[in-house]
Amino acid sequence: MDKLLYDRLGSSAGITQIVNEVVQAHMNNPAINARFLPLKEQPEHLASITKHTIEFFSAGSGGPETYSGKDMVTAHTGMNISRGEFTHVIDDVLQVLENNNIDEESKKDVLAILWSLKSMVISQ
Template identity: 65%
Template sequence: METTLTETTLFERLGGKLGISKLVEDTVDAHMKNPAINARFLPFLKEPDRLAKIKQHTIDFFSAGSGGPVTYSGKDMVTAHTGMNISPAEYMHVIDDIFIALDKQSFNDDTKKDVLAILWSLKSMIISK
């Protein structure tokens, strides 16, 4: 008997657009509470429309990049982060916050490794721009 492995996309493992939306909400909440980076995020509380737009772009970007049937229409990563001068330490704090959100939702290690691979691939497009 032949066994057929059905590979699920990272998008599916993260719970689709709904799961990724929850992951983004939890991550932004962690950023707001993280003293190492919250100065970059707290001002958005006074601009709820802008924060909502950033969250939606993040959801769409990660949905498309994780194999979902979503089209990302926002800025590329270099353009989106140019002028922010994000340090390597800040980027690591962002990754830590994403993992806090992943752990909160009890994702397995393989899923977390795949998310980390994506985050690591974006590093040079975001740091010190």
């Protein structure tokens, strides 16, 4: 593929839509929603997490955006995220990509990026 992953995900608008749908998927997923539902009562914090996630996906997929959030270890320290929870997060992301008609190669690229973060997120 000649196009950047950023472009294949729909650039800024597409990534924003995907991230917003992923956040909603996490809130609806009974295996992990206990971590996300409390954010509904903290709209500023939810907006900040969403903004940083959009920046992270955008910058990490080749876009011009700059990530302004914490590094992955710092962001997840103290959360004690399990392997199962991490897998549910990935499953939600892949389902949202499927729902948005993202091609298989792009889904594999996103999966590779997410999998590369595993040791920085799990059990921190």
